[in-house]
Amino acid sequence: MKNRILMTPGPTMVPKEVLDVCHLQPYHHRTPEYFKLFSDLNSNLKSIFKTNMDVLTLTSSGTGGMEAVVANLFKRGDKVLVASIGHFGERFYDITKAYGLDSDIIDFGWGNAVRLDILDDALKKDKYKALIVTQNETSTGVTNDVKAIADVAKKYGTLIVVDAVSSLGGIPLDMDEWGLDAVITCSQKCLMSPPGLSFVALSERAWQMAEESDLPKYYFDLKKARKGVQNEKPDNPYTPAVSTVMAVKKATDMLLSTGMDTVYKNQHAIGEKVRKTVKDMGLKLFPDESISSDLLTAIEVPEGYKAGDVINYMSEKGVLVTGGQGHLKGKIIRIGHMGYVTDEMLDLTFDALKSALSDLS
Amino acid sequence: MKNRILMTPGPTMVPKEVLDVCHLQPYHHRTPEYFKLFSDLNSNLKSIFKTNMDVLTLTSSGTGGMEAVVANLFKRGDKVLVASIGHFGERFYDITKAYGLDSDIIDFGWGNAVRLDILDDALKKDKYKALIVTQNETSTGVTNDVKAIADVAKKYGTLIVVDAVSSLGGIPLDMDEWGLDAVITCSQKCLMSPPGLSFVALSERAWQMAEESDLPKYYFDLKKARKGVQNEKPDNPYTPAVSTVMAVKKATDMLLSTGMDTVYKNQHAIGEKVRKTVKDMGLKLFPDESISSDLLTAIEVPEGYKAGDVINYMSEKGVLVTGGQGHLKGKIIRIGHMGYVTDEMLDLTFDALKSALSDLS
CATH class of the missing domain: 3.40.640.10 (Type I PLP-dependent aspartate aminotransferase-like (Major domain))
Structure with a gap:
């Protein structure tokens, strides 16, 4: 396993x-x-x-x-x-x-x-x-x-x-x-x-x-x-x-x-970082950025890719993200970043996503 | 703790x-x-x-x-x-x-x-x-x-x-x-x-x-x-x-x-051992022996002892047993012996009970 x-x-x-x-x-x-x-x-x-x-x-x-x-x-x-x-x-x-x-x-x-x-x-x-x-x-x-x-x-x-x-x-x-x-x-x-x-x-x-x-x-x-x-x-x-x-x-x-105010601040910084990074990769956030969650980022599956392929590829690289539920299945990819999240975990995630986009293109 | x-x-x-x-x-x-x-x-x-x-x-x-x-x-x-x-x-x-x-x-x-x-x-x-x-x-x-x-x-x-x-x-x-x-x-x-x-x-x-x-x-x-x-x-x-x-x-x-038949046999042997040991200490089983559980032995609190004292004493010796529920509170002591039970655990329990009876008399 x-x-x-x-x-x-x-x-x-x-x-x-x-x-x-x-x-x-x-x-x-x-x-x-x-x-x-x-x-x-x-x-x-x-x-x-x-x-x-x-x-x-x-x-x-x-x-x-x-x-x-x-x-x-x-x-x-x-x-x-x-x-x-x-x-x-x-x-x-x-x-x-x-x-x-x-x-x-x-x-x-x-x-x-x-x-x-x-x-x-x-x-x-x-x-x-x-x-x-x-x-x-x-x-x-x-x-x-x-x-x-x-x-x-x-x-x-x-x-x-x-x-x-x-x-x-x-x-x-x-x-x-x-x-x-x-x-x-x-x-x-x-x-x-x-x-x-x-x-x-x-x-x-x-x-x-x-x-x-x-x-x-x-x-x-x-x-x-x-x-x-x-x-x-x-x-x-x-x-x-x-x-x-x-x-x-x-x-x-x-x-x-840590203190709840610091926890919220850190969590917000993580949300900002994830959103900025995926946008820099040319990806589109699923919801409008003004209502985007600091706990989970949903991105649209870019044209020419299949959600399942990206998720499986990232999983092979050691990072588990999830697809859409209900009618959003196949249309979005969801990256959870709530609770215990380290810089190393974020870097692994970004690297896996970047490689997926490049290797699966 | x-x-x-x-x-x-x-x-x-x-x-x-x-x-x-x-x-x-x-x-x-x-x-x-x-x-x-x-x-x-x-x-x-x-x-x-x-x-x-x-x-x-x-x-x-x-x-x-x-x-x-x-x-x-x-x-x-x-x-x-x-x-x-x-x-x-x-x-x-x-x-x-x-x-x-x-x-x-x-x-x-x-x-x-x-x-x-x-x-x-x-x-x-x-x-x-x-x-x-x-x-x-x-x-x-x-x-x-x-x-x-x-x-x-x-x-x-x-x-x-x-x-x-x-x-x-x-x-x-x-x-x-x-x-x-x-x-x-x-x-x-x-x-x-x-x-x-x-x-x-x-x-x-x-x-x-x-x-x-x-x-x-x-x-x-x-x-x-x-x-x-x-x-x-x-x-x-x-x-x-x-x-x-x-x-x-x-x-x-x-x-x-282990095999379920062996598990049942072992569990029955544990029940027998507990019942024999407590009877040998002069204690009385609460239910009739013919219907006594192989998983938990309830004994009557012997005259001159308080259930709470015996339980606390045993707890201090590192063995947690429980008292009666409802109207049996203060009247019985319950020794659980279901699931994972080793000879060492049984010996510790018997020793703690024996010392309780002798030191609290």
Whole structure:
């Protein structure tokens, strides 16, 4: 099996210090060392979500965290609006439908960001209980302006649910300051850890709404998870992925010791560097540069090349990038650069891409 | 933090060969190396479940696997019977209630096994769609005779759902031969891996029932998981806990290379050794010896001792055992010995227990 670097939308590269933690015997989850670990993790997560509310840890992928928000906040038939800009917006809509919500979706188009005027009109026309939006759409490499979107939603008293699965801990998000009501992320993107955990925080208003929810849930019951976090000896209702909890604790220590503002600055510099380099190679960014993500760069497959060939060639050179999803399959190439990214990894990526373009021409 | 051995009902000790795999950079889950890994894991799991049906991998604790079975098999208002012998039987009942099933529970008493005559009467009296039973109840150290229970259920055409969370891969279970319709297990018990994955297999009959199910599900949609397993390039609908998939692949390789019959024989010998040793110390087994589990031994706290003191003392000596759950708190001590257990670990446990009894008297 090849030793390749993952320049993908997740799982992303895990730093050695974090992998070393995964090498340890997992703690038992009802012991003083786990209570201390989990308490420290919870405090780290609050600093990264920028919230005074509890951040809850679920053993699931990010999709499980999205479902937990739907199952806990809503009632059957609730009207919610999904502002979609790609694959993950559509997934959130599908989850709301699976739970019998009366949900609407606005498709802003794959490659676009949410347009505030259109959103404002939609929220004005109908009474929605909640607006659901993706902060960073990895299917297209677009980042939404969540702060501005939240400001629009606030005019109508609409609850705002943010899928920050691929973005939290990489680009700015300030849950309390921006007035967000539900924020979801996971372990294997900007939090530099193996997959296996999702994290969810709810506002006071969202917890009040949760009191009215009549949708079935057990494993994803967020009230039970909150009780665990608030225990004198903080723990989880069901056996958590302990090794991954240990990993994320270590990774978030590293992020916080760098400082979140510096992390965001570095991540932005990486985004700028990737965009400049691919443009210098004569490649075209898929989304408009003004809405391009600092976490993932989507480029159009240049004429005369096949996406699959370029991806396979780069893979042979030790760099894993991904193609388009859905109708963008074959049309774009996606270079992930979120979380743990070094200059060496970027250079390897640029070299592999450059050789691909030259050797496959 | 202390270096202790886990003689607990899970997480259990992870062998060094498996931890070494957790030390590796996780694969990306849409790559040839992952497809190969996952395909090999699926084949290992079929050998351990002893089934020709697909075994599905979910990123969750065992409880998530239990919920997946409920959410996928049933309709709101379905009548099911839970034959409970302890904490985990009650949990399965709670899950059925959370999903609005019309479920009944027979409580056979904590410390007892399912009585076939009582079960037969109950199944005769009412028309139940399914019987739910725990193979190995870790709250009490009792193992049910699932084969005999399945034979009773078959007389009435009742679907049989088996919680084998703590038992599969440690004591005999033959899904196809015994005619079981749903079997659930997880990574961190007999499968000698860190927590984070559950595994579910369904019979043909259960898949047919799943067609009628009207309960909401998305993340735990087993049809989607089956589609992933059956793909030419086998994968998972959502990012799996890749490191744990890698771990369980390695651990199940180890089990199968030992051979399941030898694994069961060894596990039985460990059970016998623990029971004999604690009886020789003058301690009393909590359940009757005829139904005592080979995976976990529950002993009564002898007069003049406090459970908490014994557990803390043993913990100081480097051995983690656990106390009773629910109303058995303070009354029993539970020594887990499932999965990866060496003679050295057993000797350490016996020495720590012996010293506790002598020093705390």
